[in-house]
Amino acid sequence: MPKLIFIISVVVVLLSMLAFSATYTVRFTEVAVKTRFGSAQSIVTEPGLYMKWPYPVENVTTYDKRTRLLTARSETQQTADDFQIIVESYLTYKVDQPLKFFTSFSNAGDRAEDHYSKAEDDVLRDLLRSAMGETSKFKMGDLFSSVADESKLPDLEAQVLASLNGTSEGTKPLTDYGIEIISVGISRIILPAETTDSVIERMGANRDRLAERYESEGRSQARAIRAEAQSQASKIRAFAERRADEILAKGEAEAAPYLAKQNSNPELAVFIQNIRLMRDAMARKFTLIFSAEDYGMSLFDPNVLKETQGRLPVPQQNPAQTADADGSEG
Numbered sequence: 001m002p003k004l005i006f007i008i009s010v011v012v013v014l015l016s017m018l019a020f021s022a023t024y025t026v027r028f029t030e031v032a033v034k035t036r037f038g039s040a041q042s043i044v045t046e047p048g049l050y051m052k053w054p055y056p057v058e059n060v061t062t063y064d065k066r067t068r069l070l071t072a073r074s075e076t077q078q079t080a081d082d083f084q085i086i087v088e089s090y091l092t093y094k095v096d097q098p099l100k101f102f103t104s105f106s107n108a109g110d111r112a113e114d115h116y117s118k119a120e121d122d123v124l125r126d127l128l129r130s131a132m133g134e135t136s137k138f139k140m141g142d143l144f145s146s147v148a149d150e151s152k153l154p155d156l157e158a159q160v161l162a163s164l165n166g167t168s169e170g171t172k173p174l175t176d177y178g179i180e181i182i183s184v185g186i187s188r189i190i191l192p193a194e195t196t197d198s199v200i201e202r203m204g205a206n207r208d209r210l211a212e213r214y215e216s217e218g219r220s221q222a223r224a225i226r227a228e229a230q231s232q233a234s235k236i237r238a239f240a241e242r243r244a245d246e247i248l249a250k251g252e253a254e255a256a257p258y259l260a261k262q263n264s265n266p267e268l269a270v271f272i273q274n275i276r277l278m279r280d281a282m283a284r285k286f287t288l289i290f291s292a293e294d295y296g297m298s299l300f301d302p303n304v305l306k307e308t309q310g311r312l313p314v315p316q317q318n319p320a321q322t323a324d325a326d327g328s329e330g
Contacts, residue, residue, distance in 0.1 A: 024060045025049050031095070032062045033102045043098050061102060063095045063112050067182050070120050072128045074190070077135035079143070086190040087135060091128055091164070092182040100178030123177060128184070131163040143189070153186060160184045 025048070026032045032044040036058050044050060044060075052058040074088045095101045101115065108118035134156060142152040161184040165174065174181060262269035292301040 022054050023049060023051055024062075026062060029064055029066055030062045031065050031098045032060050033098050035059050035061070035102075040099055040102055059110070061106070061110070061112055061115070063098050063101065063115075065094060067092045067094050068116065070124050070128070071187070072125055072132075074188075075129055075132060076192075077132060079135060079140050080137060081139045081141075083140045084192055085135070085140075085143075086192065087132060087186060088188040088190075089128060089132055089160070089184065089186050091124065091184045093124065093179050094182060095178060096180035097175070097178035100176065102178075104177045119177065119179065123174075124179070127164055127174070128160075131160045131184075134159040134163055157184050157186060 024032065026044050026046070028047040030047070032050075033040055034042050034044065034052060036053070037056070038059075041058075052060060069090060069092050071090045072088070074086050077085055077087045079085060101119070105115040105118045108114040137159070138152055138156055143156065145151045161181060164181045164184065290297050290300075292298055
């Protein structure tokens with residue numbers, strides 16, 4: 001009985017090993033390349049469970065159909081205006097033709113990861129580094145702009161992608177490797193110290209030019225405003241002078257008959273004007289100031305009173321007159 005159980009167990013293990021080596025599974029995110037004695041035979045794209053001859057007769061390599069990311073090392077690039085910048089880029093790709101991909105990179109090993117590593121190290125990174133030379137067609141101001149949506153970084157990425165998908169002299173197109181580049185991007189741009197100083201100096205010069213231009217425009221506008229104000233002031237002044245002349249002429253015309261009558265008897269006219277002046281002046285509270293030298297005003301001079309004090313006789317009354325005055329009062 002124990003011997004039978006042992007035999008059954010061995011058979012089950014052998015059958016399991018046979019089933020494992022004679023079957024393979026393809027997921028819906030994968031594509032498989034089946035080889036026979038190392039030579040590619042067919043491609044399986046539909047997901048499911050499939051049969052094959054055990055290794056080493058047949059072998060299956062599965063590749064992920066999803067997009068993969070490759071990050072390149074930072075490289076120094078030169079712009080069209082002779083600035084040095086350090087660019088870090090990346091690309092996304094996928095295995096578009098598994099059979100060509102297997103044929104190109106299967107010598108790296110049996111695993112799919114070995115094929116990916118060889119494709120990235122030997123082909124994609126070198127091509128991306130070469131394609132980033134498109135940076136030399138752009139100026140620093142094109143790549144970095146203070147205005148939103150005016151940077152040409154997307155244009156640079158598009159040209160790098162076009163360069164990768166194109167055929168360069170001396171290199172095979174990526175389609176021969178079974179690779180499709182999906183996108184190219186620039187993840188970071190670093191300015192070296194000398195480039196930073198140069199950029200800052202150029203920005204300062206640009207700001208100085210803008211400030212000078214704005215000041216010149218301001219002075220021009222100020223001159224135009226002053227000229228307009230002077231023109232308006234001249235028009236208003238001329239209008240006021242004309243109006244004043246009209247009013248003066250009208251007043252002179254209306255006063256002419258009265259002046260003619262006053263000229264017939266000028267002394268009477270002067271007397272009437274003096275009377276009118278006195279009447280208008282005495283109609284409100286006022287103060288008159290006379291000189292002590294005027295006629296009749298000398299007695300108001302304090303010095304005159306002091307000089308005459310003691311020299312003028314004081315009148316004396318006699319007793320009889322005083323008595324009569326008292327009696328009469330009684």
